[in-house]
Amino acid sequence: MVEGYSVAVRTLCEFTAKAGDLDLRFTPSPSALEGMAGHAVVASRRSADYEREIALSEEVGQLRVRGRADGYDPGRNQLEEVKTFRGDLERMPANHRALHWAQAKVYGALLCRERKLSEIRLALVYFDVVTQREHLLSELHEADSLEVFFLDQCQRFLAWAGQEREHRQARDEALGELRFPYPTFRSGQRVLAETVYKAASTGRCLMAQAPTGIGKTLGTLFPLLKAMPGQGLDRVFFLAAKTPGRQLALQGLSTLTAPQPDQTGVPLRVLELTARDKACEHPDKACHGDSCPLASGFYDRLPEARQAAIECGTLDRTELRDVALAHGICPYYLGQEMARWSDVVIGDYHYYFDVHAMLYALTVANQWRVGVLVDEAHNLVERARGMYTAQLDQAAVKAVSREAPSALNKALTRVDRQWRVLNGEQAGQDADATPSRDNGYRVLAEPPTKLLTALQQAVAAITDYLAEQPDGLDGALQTFYFEAMQLCRIAETFGSHSLCDLSLRSGRRGSRLSTLCLRNVVPAGFLAPRFEASHSSVLFSATFSPELYYRDLLGLPAQSVWMETPSPFSSEQVTLKIIDHVSTRYADRATSLEPITELIARQYTALPGNYLVFLSSFEYLDQVAERFQARYPEIPCWQQARRMDEAARQGFLERFTAQGQGIGFAVLGGAFGEGIDLPGDRLIGAFIATLGLPQLNPVNEQFRQRLAAQFGAGYEYAYLYPGLQKVIQAAGRVIRTEQDRGVITLIDDRFAQPRIRRLLPGWWSAVPSSR
Template sequence: MPEHMSVSVRELMEYVYRGGSIDDRFRSHSSMVEGTLIHQAVQKEYKDSDQKEVDLQYQYLIDEVSLNIHGRCDGLLQFSDGPVIDEIKSTSRLLEEISEESYPIYWAQAKGYAYIYADKEDLEEIRVQLTYVQKQTKEKKRFMHVFAKADLELFMQDTVEEYMSYARILLHIREQKEKSIPEFSFPFPGYRKGQRKLAGAVYRTSQEKRNLFAQAPTGIGKTISTLFPAIKSMQLGEQERIFYLTAKTVTRMTAEEGLQLMEESGLNLRSVTITAKDKICFKEETICQPEHCEFAAGYYDRINGAIVDILRNETQMTRSVVETYARKHKVCPFEFSLDLSDVVDIVICDYNYIFDPRVSLKRLLPEHKKKTTLLVDEAHNLVERARSMYSATIFQNSYWEMEDQWKETNEKLAQTAKAVRKDLESISHNEHESTIEAIPGDLEENLERFVYRAEFELKEQNDGEKGEALLDCYFSTQNFLKILALVDDHYEFIVTNSQGNKSLKLFCLDPSHILERVTRPFRSSVYFSATLSPFAYYKDMLGGQDDDYILRLPSPFQPEQIEVMISPLSTRFKNREQTAERLAELLYNQVKKQHGNHLCFFPSYQYMNMVYHHFKKYGDIESVAQEHGMTEERRDDFLAQFVSGGQLVGFAVLGGIFSEGVDLRGDRLNGVAVVGIGIAPRSFEKELINTYFTKRGENGYDYAYVYPGMNKVMQAGGRLIRSEEDHGIIQLIDDRFLSNKYTKLLPEEWRSFRIIR
């Protein structure tokens, strides 16, 4: 029996015929929506007898492999002298710059469709048309060729033979996966309390193509409890890929450790971790242009060899593994990891590769999404991250600078920058922040004109500060236009006038509707965190629907493992100087009561340093404080000081890098203190959120301030008990913790607290 595999015409041609360099100076940043709209506009001009989006399939048998080549051609046009295959491509380039030879890969794709159709209809020859549409002007340019079926057949044979060495590797790793998944079992002797229930819920969610919101307290083992059932769900073949989405590097490492553990238990899958471009780039400056970077120059000429090599020899493609093979094959490590994401079984990456419209993986086609499950770790973080992702700002002075810099050398570019600048000048003249009902009528069109002119200038290989400033302004304008396409009644337009530099912000008040729209095409989504509380708030804000599954699990730990104290001391801004010394004393008493290492969390650096100054007067206790803008190396050094059996007090900021995702097991952490209720200071934007949700019938103040603040408190407290052997003390310092509003938001296991008067 032949082995079966499937590949789209597009994927087949891209693998065999792509070549050249990465050049980020002038890459198309248009959205798939924009490309789709251009396709639809061309297709509307077709005659009634013409067909659009025509499904085509061909079964190719080669070396005992049955290769199903499939695709959907843009148009099948009917003329009296025979049919024409139409392939539509949008472009930012001037049409006069495009020749028949400009994009061989597009001809290859069109010829693939032409061969399949000619074979199906038994045609001796067929015409193929490439239709280029200029994105800004919507002008069209067409090229047409007549191909003999015999020539197309030879072309397809050569293409498939070139692809088969790669296809055999894909078949081999698929065979390994399909053999290992049914045979491997849970990688621990037994389940912790609540772990089996979570794993079962994730498996059922994936099988039923549903969504799940799960609050799973620290210690259950959320990573294994979600990855294991999602992988087992692949056994039936309908689910092919998992995206494990995280907000922080440390949780990505936890997912990698979980996969390593399962591999040691017999699992054989391929995974890749995508690391941010600026972190993994080999160059001092991240300039993705062939003149600046040898890893970008000729990237597409070498990438196939790199992919084949790493797939043959590696299963877990972590950052260090990707870097090793990228250096070996002289390819960009970031783009390499993105290309690997197309062929592996599990992708570990930041939220933004799925949710952020500016950097999300455009290569994830609808047919891939419906076979992909999303596992969203620490999902409480996604609310604020999404609000930021779906907001965008432009600054008047950026366009003033462009106007000034280019007026001598590119008058048309300078004029478009001036038009944008004048539009921004014309809006609200308030001193500070205000909202407006609508943006100026010509602003969107003028921004599009600026992008159009900037793209042509950027093609001229503008280097130096002037070119860099143009590139920055170009990207921020592109981002603004992308977000502008999402704007509806969930948004406010905020105008800020700061020292003469006016800005316009598209502020997303409620990201839930966009999150729901983004995840809808995927097979299933699992949102999990130790702190999805209150549950209704997070389900609402993450785009949950009535038919989604929900799961709340109790803590797996015993009540006697943790002692909770509440010290009703005012930490309000107006009282901080008067109570700072008493606060330092409360922290000192905690350390003396519970020997070992402690972490104390504060609402701001200023407050932290004020109390730290008083605490250092107690000379018998060693202490260390978090610094502004710590590098990853400095963060590691900070945590490395918390050694088993030591006595160290760490001062850190609530909601910062040390209050989430930090895992100091056993005797490395014996106590936590949380100062304040985590509420952010009142701000213009927070008040807009407050008003928006109040009008919706919710408690707007809680949505804007209380729930996000208390989540920080619970996350910080969650650093303490990480395993069945851990014991320790938590001190909550603020008189408001004793009010009913805040007490009922505390985790169940914290509510047997003792009050320190």
């Protein structure tokens, strides 16, 4: 039984003291490192008996309020709330200042209670990270008045807290009685579910390789929900790489929580987080009350909208939008608010793993116990690398310099000058090398200090300019500003996990331009704190081996457990063909077109139906598809196009009907290589005309070298494992159920190599290869 409700001081005050408009006009703010440094500077200026980070807590009825006050000077009897900022303090919105005072007053009340103080001086210390100056606002308060204020905030929150406590109790009781929604588990699904439950019960991380088609989504959600009451879990985060994964999670939760013949439904709050650009109702307007009607009075209307939202149970994208618009507020930011009050949150990887990850930040700030499910976890390596990579093009500097306000000319000119010096230094290292001969690619031992210093100064100059004229940036300058800021921040973390490179190219009139990139090679160091913050994490995929590859690159805890679920499928279900007389290497593609065309035609003639053909690139796809359609115009064909939107992708999939016949051409590793379900006769075969290896280029070669240096497996980690992962995922589209039958044709002589065969799914090994 849930005995009380615990809330952080910040959360309490944000709930009770926020009012007025949503105002997201860009105002420059310190980075996290600048904020921590600012707090340290303020503390260093205080007396020797100054107390820092004072842990405080108090119970009011069944509400426990907890937090850490920034500092207390016992000699002056002054409690300080420190806030770092940039720019003009007078421009700070009034509701922000009100929130800061509310936090200070609550901390003051807690300290007075703890130390039996009759009065205390409260101070808001605003520290300018640029000038290093402090702006202090202070007020003397009697303990009795602070007590009244504190109790008022608690009373305003207690009704909500009581509702939350009752919901938690009802939720946990229902989850304790939760039964699997079907009479039996699929083959392999029970083993997966039992192992997930054990991992949650022991607070460990689980790496689960389970074949496509056994119901991994339900097989992981069910046991983790079942474990929530016993483990005291506050939230479950289901993180997916793509939209289909999120949809499967919503469907699975709907099935799990639906009423049973002898049971009522489970009162589970489910939230789907949607990207801002997809949720925005007024993309032509700015996010503040003077521009967008859904931002005006946002916090005034939020309480009723929040109450309506929790009564919905499941807030998918459509339901969340309906609730928000019914109350005249922004759907996207209602979703951000509801992440605090939902039991299961479904969203993209970046909500927990990115440098600015909202769910991770909430977990740490609120000390939540969370269970994390990572769907199709093989994608996390590349996605995480992207999260901790930054680049900037010199052409952007030149473009914004021409249109920038005069106040920024000096700083931008300095950046351009340092960039030209860097280009000259790199080009001069090899007088004979030209961009046309060496592709202009240079690897730098470390980030260029002088250029980065100039960029930091430019960021500071733009920040100062924004402080005076917050609406003064055009789109290009704002983009440059954010990209430069990101590059500078990533540079602060540069190390053996990173690669710094410069790509030179010819500009106008013989000049040189370049792109500077700080690439993440091994994201383990960034992801490890995310896994440590969770009570239990379960990463699952049909292609999650070799185990050591993922352990090394993802930073998983040392005690993580790896398991492989036996496949429910048998060798009798699939005809495996390995075509070892055709090479799909880049140099051999021209000669491969004819044999690939004939292979597809022969198979289709022998067994008409729906097939997918996977190629390594759009260029290769176009060549094979054109040759095939010219030779066999009577066979229906359709192909994946570059930059297809969701409607176009859906149209592609709708061509695969149970009674249909034809050939769909797609790119390996693209939208149709994983995460799609075409059971039965909707798809009876796949041709994979590539080993899937990443392109051989200077960047990937640098990845190979660095991975070899760190792990002794450069080729495998940079090329082989990522490539075969895509092949197995694509082939997994064919056999989706234990009733399916199909043909998998692997076209490349390298598939016949023993070391490649050993990396293919175990249940394929019993299939005699036909050539």
